[in-house]
Structures are given as structure tokens and as C-alpha cells.
Amino acid sequence: MYETKYHKASSVADAVSLIGESDDGKLLSGGQTLLPTMKARLAAPSDLVDISGIANMHGIKVSGSTVTIGAATTHAEVARNADLQAACGSVACLAAGIGDAAVRHLGTIGGSVANNDPAADYPAALLALGATITTNTREIAAGDFFVGLFETALSDDEVIVSVSFDAPSKAAYAKFPNPASRYAMVGVFAAQTANGARVAVTGAGSDGVYRQSDMEAALDSDWAASALAGVQVGSEGLLSDMHADAVYRANLVKVMAGRAVAGCA
Amino acid sequence: MTEISMTVNGKAVKADVPDNTLLVEYIREHLRLTGTHVGCDTSQCGACVVHVDGKAMKSCTMLAASADGADVTTIEGIADGGLHPMQTAFKENHGLQCGFCTPGMIMTATDMVKRYQADGKELTEDAIRHELEGNICRCTGYHNIVKAITDGASKMTNA
Numbered sequence: 001m002y003e004t005k006y007h008k009a010s011s012v013a014d015a016v017s018l019i020g021e022s023d024d025g026k027l028l029s030g031g032q033t034l035l036p037t038m039k040a041r042l043a044a045p046s047d048l049v050d051i052s053g054i055a056n057m058h059g060i061k062v063s064g065s066t067v068t069i070g071a072a073t074t075h076a077e078v079a080r081n082a083d084l085q086a087a088c089g090s091v092a093c094l095a096a097g098i099g100d101a102a103v104r105h106l107g108t109i110g111g112s113v114a115n116n117d118p119a120a121d122y123p124a125a126l127l128a129l130g131a132t133i134t135t136n137t138r139e140i141a142a143g144d145f146f147v148g149l150f151e152t153a154l155s156d157d158e159v160i161v162s163v164s165f166d167a168p169s170k171a172a173y174a175k176f177p178n179p180a181s182r183y184a185m186v187g188v189f190a191a192q193t194a195n196g197a198r199v200a201v202t203g204a205g206s207d208g209v210y211r212q213s214d215m216e217a218a219l220d221s222d223w224a225a226s227a228l229a230g231v232q233v234g235s236e237g238l239l240s241d242m243h244a245d246a247v248y249r250a251n252l253v254k255v256m257a258g259r260a261v262a263g264c265a
Numbered sequence: 266m267t268e269i270s271m272t273v274n275g276k277a278v279k280a281d282v283p284d285n286t287l288l289v290e291y292i293r294e295h296l297r298l299t300g301t302h303v304g305c306d307t308s309q310c311g312a313c314v315v316h317v318d319g320k321a322m323k324s325c326t327m328l329a330a331s332a333d334g335a336d337v338t339t340i341e342g343i344a345d346g347g348l349h350p351m352q353t354a355f356k357e358n359h360g361l362q363c364g365f366c367t368p369g370m371i372m373t374a375t376d377m378v379k380r381y382q383a384d385g386k387e388l389t390e391d392a393i394r395h396e397l398e399g400n401i402c403r404c405t406g407y408h409n410i411v412k413a414i415t416d417g418a419s420k421m422t423n424a
């Protein structure tokens with residue numbers, strides 16, 4: 001790992017000023033993506049601003065149907081939160097399936113969303129639920145936030161403070177994990193929301209997470225796994241790699257969408 | 266350089282370390298506690314698992330500076346006198362061959378047993394296999410590790 005300067009931020013304002021003063025600094029949350037990248041010498045930030053200790057970036061609040069999750073909340077905390085399990089069990093269950101127990105004790109929702117790995121799990125949930133990403137300067141709709149592979153609408157030095165969404169009436173996430181990395185080869189989050197059926201796919205798109213609108217239309221007229229039978233999923237625009245080619249992924253999108261809808265609670 | 270202080274296996278320790286020092290480097294190279302192993306460069310093998318404030322974490326994927334003020338337990342710190350019940354279970358069930366992965370397996374195992382006990386959930390064979398997702402063993406084929414954890418869990422409950 002290249003040399004770097006470590007700072008511990010005490011508040012969001014402190015983090016913003018530390019990162020602003022740095023040459024080429026990066027925020028450090030759980031470090032479960034950034035540190036492996038630095039160890040591989042694929043990133044060499046001049047400064048690391050640790051935001052994991054900022055108190056008001058932690059925790060989960062459910063008020064009425066609105067769920068707000070602090071950006072520094074770990075995957076393990078999301079998975080075990082009783083209020084969230086009651087309001088929106090699908091998101092708790094998704095968090096319980098990220099990586100392994102040790103990764104979940106450190107990795108955070110803010111880091112995952114900011115990184116926008118095309119195979120990450122949270123982006124599918126946030127896109128399907130029409131979530132709002134709140135930063136130190138503004139609110140960004142999930143639909144505008146996830147821009148492309150590892151690309152988001154965040155500007156340099158912008159800090160995600162929390163994410164929020166309305167609990168759907170039904171939702172489920174079905175993931176086909178890559179047997180080696182446990183990241184999603186294909187993951188589908190299906191939800192019945194106030195704005196209709198939502199189906200978001202991760203792991204498959206060559207531009208990252210996306211909505212499968214033909215499936216949403218089919219589910220709007222009939223909310224059942226069988227309603228997806230007639231939807232054709234093409235392989236154009238899907239990822240092909242050593243683990244799965246685009247045709248195989250296209251088939252997985254359909255299979256996982258069926259499982260998600262069938263598993264909805 | 267950053268000055269850090271923490272508790273490791275019940276003992277207060279303090280040092281001035283370069284900011285890019287990983288927790289595992291601090292544990293192995295500064296404290297000379299070499300029971301914690303490094304088996305990969307990609308955060309995937311789990312040989313380096315220690316407990317930080319009571320939770321299993323990969324010490325190769327955490328900065329020593331981030332653990333400032335924390336309470337850290339390594340494989341050297343779990344036994345109280347003889348062997349920890351989970352260590353006994355690994356020994357009795359032949360849960361290791363070369364032993365390289367074993368410290369991480371045991372730290373992961375005691376963490377999962379504590380979590381399942383706290384939640385009042387049954388630690389089934391399926392659950393153990395799922396919980397071992399972050400720990401790789403090149404020797405055993407996992408079967409005896411799973412048996413050892415099942416046995417260790419009941420030993421910990423009855424201890």
C-alpha cells in the first residue's frame with residue numbers, strides 16, 4: 001500500500017473540510033472496498049478521511065412508512081435491525097447476504113452506494129424502492145444517482161449522509177451469488193410500491209444497475225411470478241465475463257425475477 | 266505517523282505507526298502475535314480474523330489507526346488457562362490439517378456462536394456452512410471444521 005495520511009472526522013462538516021483541504025483524499029467508511037483496492041495499488045489517495053465514527057451517520061429510523069438509514073451503518077446492523085425487519089424485511093435480508101460476516105461487520109451502506117459496483121446488492125434495492133440519497137449538500141433520487149460502472153452523480157468531496165425510502169407493500173431480493181466472490185452474478189429486487197411494480201437488476205447490466213421496465217409492466221397488470229413468463233429478456237447490454245456470458249445472465253435475470261416475485265412478503 | 270493505543274488480549278498497548286499500517290501488520294510485526302495469519306491479498310480468505318470490540322473482522326482489511334481505542338482479541342487471547350472450548354473441539358474433531366486457516370476459523374466460529382446465542386437462533390449445519398463463507402481452507406474440505414464448530418458451540422453453551 002502506498003503512503004497516505006489518516007484523519008478521523010468527528011462530524012460531517014469536519015469530514016467535508018478535511019477532504020476539501022486534502023490533495024487527493026478519499027473518504028474511508030468500512031474500508032471493505034477501498035482498502036483492498038489500495039493494497040492492490042489500484043488507488044493511492046494522499047489522505048484518508050475516516051467517517052466511520054461520525055455519530056449521526058449511524059443508525060436506522062423508521063417513522064411511519066419512511067425508512068432512513070445512516071450512511072455509516074454497517075451491513076450487519078442493517079441485517080439485524082428489528083424495526084427494519086418489521087417495516088421492510090427484504091432490505092434487512094439483502095444486507096444479510098452481502099459478502100461474509102466479517103465484511104458485514106465493517107462494510108457500510110454509504111460506501112456500497114458510493115462505490116456503485118455493477119455487482120453490488122444495495123443499488124438494486126435503492127433503485128427499485130425509488131430511494132433518496134442525502135448528501136451534505138443535496139438530495140439525489142436513486143434513478144439519477146447510479147450513472148454507470150462505478151460511477152455516480154456524486155461530485156468530488158461530496159459526502160453521503162443517509163439514504164431513505166418508503167417501505168413498499170411487498171418486496172423481495174433474489175441473488176445468484178458468484179460462487180467464488182459472493183457478489184451478485186445477477187440479483188433482482190422486486191417491489192410493489194406506491195408508484196407501481198418495480199424490478200431492478202444488479203450484476204447483469206454493462207452500465208450497472210437498471211430497471212427492467214417490461215417486467216414492471218407485466219407485474220402491474222398481474223402481480224405473480226407467472227406474469228413474467230411472456231417477458232423476453234435479451235442479452236444486449238448485459239455483461240459477459242469468465243463467470244457468465246450475456247446469454248446466461250439474461251436467463252438468470254428471468255429466473256431471479258421469478259424467484260423474487262414468488263418470495264415477496 | 267499516527268499514535269495509537271488499544272487493548273490487545275486484555276493488555277494496554279501503544280505505538281507510533283505509519284498511517285498505512287494494517288491492523289494485522291501491527292498485531293504480527295509490532296506486537297509479535299503471529300497466531301493471526303495472512304493468507305491472501307484480496308480480503309477473501311479469513312485467516313486474519315480477529316475480534317474488534319467483540320466482532321469478527323478481517324485485520325488485513327482494517328487500518329491500525331482505525332482500531333485506535335478498540336478492544337482487540339486475537340487467537341492468543343481466547344483461552345483462559347488451557348484451551349478454549351472451540352479449540353478443544355477443533356482438536357477432538359480433527360478440524361484442521363496444516364492449521365494455517367485455523368486461527369481465523371476459530372475466531373469466526375466463536376463470533377458466530379456468540380451471535381446465534383444472543384439472537385436465540387439455532388446454529389444448524391447449514392447456518393455454519395453459510396457463516397463460513399469468508400474463511401477458506403485448502404486442506405480439510407470443511408467437513409470436520411463444520412463438525413468441530415457444532416461440537417464447539419455445544420461446549421461453549423455448557424461451559
Ligand SMILES: Cc1cc2nc3c(=O)[nH]c(=O)nc-3n(C[C@H](O)[C@H](O)[C@H](O)COP(=O)(O)OP(=O)(O)OC[C@H]3O[C@@H](n4cnc5c(N)ncnc54)[C@H](O)[C@@H]3O)c2cc1C
Pocket residue numbers: 026027028029030031032033034035036051071072097098099100103106107108109110111112113114115117119120121122154158159160161181182183184307308309
Ligand atoms: C470479500 C468481500 C466480499 C464482498 N461481497 C459483497 C457482496 O456480495 N455484495 C456487495 O454488495 N458488496 C460486497 N462487498 C463489498 C462490501 O459490501 C463493501 O463494504 C462496500 O462495497 C463498500 O462499503 P465500505 O463501507 O466498506 O466503503 P469503503 O471501502 O470505505 O469506500 C468505498 C468507496 O466509497 C467512498 N465512500 C465511502 N463512504 C462514503 C460516503 N458516506 N459518501 C461518499 N463516498 C463514500 C469511498 O471514498 C470509496 O471510494 C464485498 C467485499 C469483500 C471484501
Ligand code: FES
Pocket residue numbers: 302303304305306307308309310311312313314323324325326
Ligand atoms: S488475509 Fe485477510 S482475508 Fe485473507
Ligand code: FES
Pocket residue numbers: 360361362363364365366367401402403404405
Ligand atoms: S487446515 Fe490447511 S488451510 Fe485449513
